[in-house]
Amino acid sequence: MDRMTTDAEPLRATPPETPFTPALPPERPVEMPAQPLKSWSRDQVRPRANPAGWRTPVFSRLVVAAVTLATVAVGASQMYRVVEVGGVTVLEWALLVLFVINFSWIALAFASSIVGFGALFGRAALQQPDLPPSLASRTAVVMPIYNEQPSRVFGAVGAVAEDIRRLGFNPHFDYFLLSDTTDPDVWIAEEKAFLLLREQLGPDINLYYRHRAKNHRRKAGNIEDFVTRWGGAYDHMLIFDADSLMTGHAVIALASAMENDPDAGVIQTLPLVINRNTLFARLQQFASRVYGPVIAAGISVWYGRDGNYWGHNAIIRVQAFAEGAGLPDLPGKPPFGGLILSHDFVEAALIRRKGWAVYMLPRIEGSYEESPPSLIDVGQRDRRWCQGNLQHTALLTTRGLHPLSRHHFLNGIFSYLASPFWMFMLLCGLALALQANFIRPEYFTDEFSLFPAWPRFDAERALQLFGATMAILIAPKLFGLIIHLMDGPARRAGGGFFRIIISAVIEIVMSSLIAPVMMLVQSGSVFQILLGQATGWNPQRRDDGSIPFSDIVRRHRWHTVLGVVTLITALMIAPSLAGWMSPTIAGLLMAIPLSFLSGHLGSGLALKRLGLLLIPEETHTPEIATLARESGRKLAAAGSDDVDGLAALHDDPAFFEAHERMLPPAPRRPRGAIEADRVMAGAKLSEAETLAEAQSWLTPKERTVVLHDRALLDLLARLPRAGTAAAERA
Template structure:
């Protein structure tokens, strides 16, 4: 019988209260593993791992990608120089335009040559690694969570565990939910879901749960805490995100690949985006499926065994990670100082420095993730990524890094610097046209002449240069589309040739409209970071709900105003300038409706019904996604994410006793040091007569203080209903 159908037919089970008398520890016995803090200023190769075989460097691929990009940039720069030098020696503004053009052109040229390399590799239809018949190692599957939707998180974990068990190799994997949640209701919901899951599957399921009292160093600290306390019991760890899904075959193939390569430190899979339905998310899902493999494969080929790590859906050699990846705090205050925000790039660079290989398996099937549902949601996440990548400017000079690791850092930094550079190029271009139209020049040629020389452009050469730039910019999309059209199953799953072509056109048009909005958002993020503003760490919104329209207007009103001002000014200066800037102007003027439409579920579903922006994984959902969806619906029906944590503990004595049993030993309080949240929580609980009063009076921070305190929990349990 189909598992999904069976789950849909059964009534949702009642929540189980754990039996405190038979409560087993939530975590296995500790197996400590030393994780020394790394010195970024000094390194000796003798400190690291000595590979069994020398790591081969793909010099030919790198020469093609970087040499080809450099040659294209030189050609584009010369063409731009000829365009602006038609009237003689360029002016200062024209030189500025040339420099900005070269910087921006080099960025898209590098993406172009990398995509060609990826296309050449994929056109041969490389086969993924074979699934191992047996395993000799143990792997810890880690799912770090931070105030996530518990119903979905535990559904994904349960579905993946069942899929791995179905391979016959499940005994080699233990499953861990590592919570850094700072909201009391989320914490208690996680514990309820964990206890219920373990009660249903039994202790042999090897599912564990740990909540950290303080989320020191965020996700990097969460993983580091596991490695230093339990890592000694596991050969590998498979790191996931809360929205990750991996098939059983993908999980065991990663473990098999790590076993087969004793020099591998990190093996990264390429996650595809699934389960997305809003307009914006479907555009991202389609682009990642059709164009993403071309870009990722090119990156994988030229990186070779000097690759990168994206923080999830990757397997890591635990001892190598402990040896090399203890991250230091950077001197100074955030955003450039403090703990390392985008830790994954740094961990990849440090583990590679220590002699271990880091590489990707871009053709490994069965690795999935989700994406934010709207433009604003992406902007919130992107702000954190921008800070993390710019912070890498403090790390790129670390002693002993491989050249490719420094390039990964440089690429990440350039990805965010590109937006203010594009903005600067637009401003300089407008200034040049304005100067030509209205400003009396105060400069003359080096030779004596009676007339001033105005800055002019060669219109024919400018048009050709524009065509070259657009061709290079769109080439990765075209190459991905060619691969999809040439693959019969993929083409049919995307709706056939015409629908696939129409979907690509929709994606290109929407991306072109969103690009100037994203440019301003990223530019603002970069300026804020340079001004010293820290981003913090907000949980990511993963559902398909829409953002209130008032929030959309507030976030984009300045983008719209800037678009209107730029449009009126450009039209007043010159019709040609207005036409040249029209894509940018249109995207900014329509920023509010575009952002609103991006999060609309109805628009995305309408395109789906029309067979547009379809992906193979959407046409025929992977079994792992169907199983996770059914389990999530069951968990949601039980109200896991809706219950008040304090009321749940009060109503379910078994849950309360299990919660207390899972608390770590309380640290002794230094005399004279008073925790105000704990003190206020105590006063309110003592004064409260009912659980409703206590729940209504306590602030979120006071709730967390209470949930960590055994004495206050005991007092809470004795309140009246």
């Protein structure tokens, strides 16, 4: 086959003299049946391998329940006394109910953080466990990817593999990059990054890559495809997200923990946010590092072995996943029916139903992730998460679930319903204030009463309740701050006592201003979903670039308008009401500048230079982060990111051959079934006289078809570069 190449030396992703190593190992299939939701019997629960090691944290659960109930009881009683002066009207009952619902959410978090504070008091929030002398199991490190920057994700996996090899445990781990990428150029860039990374790592590290032609069932289907095809070769799989990073020490510690606990189905770590520089991302990074350990320790203690799974930075027993976590589609159409979006909660619940333990080891040091760089980015991610969590309403009645698994579903559901409940509570309060000031009250109703029905509030008690609510809301952050300040090395690496205190104040103030904006964003998502509007699945933006100001104005203009209207309304009713609502009003009025600053790189870096919002991992950068950055830089320098898929294959014969070898066998096409994109792609390639013409004519869908089809690839390979055909005719 004649292929034209450029005068420049092509990228030799696969040297011609080196035999091509298959991109995938031999398949070891495992069955993964879809689990029934409406039928279940106790005989389907596996017997415990180590009953003595299965302890239910009864005392901590009683503490959480008692503190939550007592706090809610006191809060509800005080709120009733606020509104009951002169009798309780319908609007006041509505306000009371909404307050109790929202206050219960706050009280549970408060009670859980008390348990976490007790568990960590006098101890370092993070620790590096001892390495085991050896491992007997095999673990697959699995990273699903979807239209991500190849150098970033492949560099991270390469760094983890290098670190594990350095520690001497390389034979126990294989690495799978499982692509569901739909952009044809990104797909070919992934293949190039894969071949380059293989060459960098050497033959003793088993690195594999698979691209699916159709991303059936999205991430859940991607993992299911791995388990059903290769799962039989592995005891465990460690699931990464595209922004995940873990030290080799943490990975080995998780594998050892799995080996030592034959009843463990899922062991989750606490991923800390690192590598972030925008203001919003640095706020999240600081909160994750300072407050996160106490919150995670609390839920770890009282959840015990009935915990949850967050979809990444966790190790899973392949047997438990295969036999218990097969997901059915929900009846009906999206957004509530069809594919289960927030699959990780459901997988954890089904694995626990099967009799496997699901728990967290939050103190393992070396588990990291990244976060969205701006307020708009987190809102876009939350839209998908909102649909996935509200979808869990259909799963609350699943037979056989542990009560805490149902609690996890309810927790996720309410994390989004809390926003509209808060909004309704504010509107209800405005309506009551409006009624009291502008509508003539019915002092004597049709019902017999010795006293008139005065529409009044106990203002002093209301102010006290507001203060108590804010204290309970902020308490988990204060607990985390105390633990962080008590840890000498962490305190010094985080800028010292006073800088950490100032940083915490900045985080609390900024979070308070952002909260009403997120309330409206999440409320809008809830209402859209209730109206039947399903979401798509777009890749998450992970860089630190700012969003255009025009987009920010478009996204937040109605939030600002609502803030203006609320301020004017409150001032017309009573200046004291405007003062009481000032945190909410201020956040809405500042929505546009807040959103702009949230994604502004310079603002975040300026605080970093002042030593504010600093975390220990910035002062002492984890070696794995440096290794990942360097590995990614090498891949990017070798051309793994900016790739035109057609040109890359056309110009490099070795890469062309490697790509063909990585393609799966062509599916049998039914006779008479005409694929329009394939026909059009073939016609355009046959008509084109140069590669440049083909590139300009082919649509993205047609490019994808060409890259999957060996016959069309052959047509592509025969095309000369631009200008060659004309020169030959001359």
